[in-house]
Amino acid sequence: MKTDEYTQATDCIEAVKRIRLGHTDEGLAMLETSEVGNTIKNLTKAEVAYWREDYKNAMYYDEHSLADDYFWTDPLAVPHHLRAYVYAAQNIGSISRAKEFLDYYIAQQHKRYTAGYIAPFNDIYKNAMRRLDGLPGKDEPVDIAIYNEGNAPSKFIFYGEDDTTSPQVAEGISKILSIMWNKVPTMPILDLYEKYAHNITLDDNHIMAARTYLKIGDYEHFEKAIFRYISIWRPTDKFEVMPMKLFVFHDIASNLTTSFKNILLAMEKGN
Numbered sequence: 001m002k003t004d005e006y007t008q009a010t011d012c013i014e015a016v017k018r019i020r021l022g023h024t025d026e027g028l029a030m031l032e033t034s035e036v037g038n039t040i041k042n043l044t045k046a047e048v049a050y051w052r053e054d055y056k057n058a059m060y061y062d063e064h065s066l067a068d069d070y071f072w073t074d075p076l077a078v079p080h081h082l083r084a085y086v087y088a089a090q091n092i093g094s095i096s097r098a099k100e101f102l103d104y105y106i107a108q109q110h111k112r113y114t115a116g117y118i119a120p121f122n123d124i125y126k127n128a129m130r131r132l133d134g135l136p137g138k139d140e141p142v143d144i145a146i147y148n149e150g151n152a153p154s155k156f157i158f159y160g161e162d163d164t165t166s167p168q169v170a171e172g173i174s175k176i177l178s179i180m181w182n183k184v185p186t187m188p189i190l191d192l193y194e195k196y197a198h199n200i201t202l203d204d205n206h207i208m209a210a211r212t213y214l215k216i217g218d219y220e221h222f223e224k225a226i227f228r229y230i231s232i233w234r235p236t237d238k239f240e241v242m243p244m245k246l247f248v249f250h251d252i253a254s255n256l257t258t259s260f261k262n263i264l265l266a267m268e269k270g271n
């Protein structure tokens with residue numbers, strides 16, 4: 001971000017906070033009158049548009065924000081937005097438009113970065129293009145598997161002197177669950193997740209639970225896991241207003257109904 005944009009950014013922080021608190025239209029109106037640069041405005045507006053399923057405008061905003069993504073302060077926001085961008089293009093049949101933009105995007109990155117720094121952008125570009133062609137990217141998350149046999153959950157639970165491995169404390173249960181997925185029979189680990197869900201602070205555990213519930217066809221508990229994830233989500237960029245990471249997981253993104261997205265957009269999060 002340019003130096004003058006940093007100094008101007010303070011007048012849009014309140015707008016971003018209003019959006020995160022669920023006052024979306026009020027926050028967008030405040031953002032529009034802010035003096036912050038258009039790159040940042042478009043980043044924030046794109047996130048809202050994706051969650052409102054306003055895919056045509058979401059693509060437009062991202063095309064006018066990603067082109068200057070070196071102004072962004074969270075490097076992970078770029079691949080997350082590009083995941084959502086491809087998802088949007090597929091939903092409205094704008095594959096050619098998306099490919100044209102991605103060609104422009106990678107050309108811009110090659111102008112900006114030397115050979116030693118361009119590799120991650122090449123990978124992002126190639127994987128996005130594969131997804132537009134209906135092929136899996138080489139960075140797809142591991143598929144969820146259902147297990148009926150395996151180690152008992154008790155094998156992973158023990159009490160250390162500092163309680164950091166105790167399921168009774170947030171750090172403990174987060175650690176325990178993070179090493180148990182795909183190693184323990186599915187139903188026992190979901191039972192353990194539900195028992196301590198209120199105490200889980202590692203968002204990946206809520207995502208794994210949500211994906212597992214989808215795999216077994218339990219949509220009600222899938223929604224509850226996503227609610228929990230949203231409630232503990234903390235942005236890593238001060239201009240992010242929604243957890244774009246969820247678009248990384250096609251099973252999750254494709255099962256977020258319009259009404260559920262609206263509920264999540266309107267709930268308090270990210271502060």
